[in-house]
Amino acid sequence: MVERDTLLRIRDLTVTFPGRDGRVTILDNVAFEVFGTEIVGLVGESGSGKTMTSLTVMGFLPPSGRIEGGEIWFRDGDLLGYTEEQMSQIRGQQIAMIFQSTRSALNPLMRVGDQVARVYRIQRGLGGREAKAEAVRALGRMGIPDAERRAEAYPHQLSRGMCQRVLIAMMVACEPALLIADEPTTGLDVTIQAQIFELIKVVQQATKASILLITHDLGVVAETCERVVVMYAGQVMETARVDSLFANPTHPYTQKLLHSVLRVDKTVEMPKADAGINEEVTYAIRGCRFASRCPRVLPHCWSEQPAREQVEPDHWVRCHNLS
């Protein structure tokens, strides 16, 4: 396997938040990387830490959160060592993020064209008229019909799908090397979701950016991503190339996840009623946090964290009981 240039390398990232009985470890030794020009899926269920990971990378950790340790290497610097001023240089120019809620990410009192133009003024130093013209062209490239007229609209006058296109236009204007997209199609209908993912793929190919795509939809992962990082309760359980993960899921959590997937292209067999299904995500376990639900749990799973082991090229798993 050829060593590819690593764009983002997260190592042993641990983040805690205050809880009822002391601090809760929300991210526990998170480690994975994003290479140049690839789409990586970050999957997990609610509470798995996928959004918190991306917020930490952006330097947007809420004030009550505390980074207990770890490194976030972006190109050749550790983002955790950067000042706020250095971070704001990185944000926008190098790393950009699109959020789940499209409407709240746009300024409701500003015409969308002006919002895109503002990015061109700040990031590229264009003059007002030039920036506006560039913004209208960008909106058109994002598949917004009648872009000149739509540029004069306020966010509430556009559909959510259109707002997401505006946000992608703003992101493209920054020409970031890394784009973090946090569930970019939440709340959109499937036919619009398909349009947005098509657009994201086209944009990625044109800009050669890498994308960290946060999603809970394994279908989106299978169709959009090259590699995938599986998180559960703040721990990274498995990272692999997409085909290798679906063909050979190795962590018991990943296996459970792939077993519980419903498909539109064929009828799936229903699982046996799992009366003991524990829905609560447990952050208190010091070892592997899947221990409480794991069918292959061993006594030391509860107390010791498994090391990151390579099971095949580019396929890493954390599990004490690899079978």
Add this chain to the structure above:
Amino acid sequence: MNITAREPLLRVEGLVKTFREGPLTLHAVNGVSFEVYPGEAVGLVGESGCGKTTAARSILRLTEPTSGHVYFNGTDLIKLSRARMRAQRRHLQMVFQDPDTSLNPRFTVRRTLAEPVQLHKLARKDGLEERLLKTMSRVNLDPEFLGRYPHQLSEGQKQRVGVARAIITEPKFVALDEPTSSLDMSIRIHMIALLQGLQKELGMTYVFISHDLSAVRALCNRVMVMYLGTIVESGPTDEIFDRPLHEYTRALLSAIPVPDPQVKRRRILLTGEPPSLFDVPKGCAFHERCPAAQPGCRDRKPVLRDLGGGHLVACDRL
């Protein structure tokens, strides 16, 4: 099982629901007719704003329909007085999309579940307790949850309380409005399995409203696809999923990502977004976005026709 030979449990005829907003009229449901036979699970699918929830609410008269008939066991529900409709409700229940807004936050699970039993006078004191315990076990909830408030439950548990409230009166018909959309993926399949088991055990008939077509495929034996307030295609589940005929159904199905990197499908990308419900296009409502539209589609509104085997399509091109 030859269901066509039997009497339908529910027959909906020409259901229309419009809402007035100042000078404008919003056409939510534009003349929907269908039948549901006893023991069936029928999926009602489509994207947001297609009228699927309004249709279900109108059938149960949670929203009064503008016109149309809803025959339940031969009785037209629309003609019933409020009091007689209320008495019918024990047979027709609904599970709502968002348990956070459909469960009273100040009621314990016990009170939420006991209320319908008491309203319909279905059990006395000791009978009530027995019924509560039986229903809790049917939805896989530990009896200790009876004393809890909604905020003390997880999303999956709350939604199971919603299901418990609907089935505690042992209804014949249940409308399920997106019961899985608030759930995480590993919980979702268990909810579907639970609903399937309950249906068999209690002999209920379902209308399952969802935009989650993979869940519909797993649960339903028949599917109806809605677009802008009308049914554009309906038929047996495998028939619709494997041989969709309407261009909208084909695009909708092709847009859903398949969790298998080995499967390569051709995606039909629709252009634009659904038109406004205030201004539904004349003729076929889908003609502006249809890749196969012909000039005639603009003028004539297609009707649902049976193309064989109970596969109905509203498209004049076929």
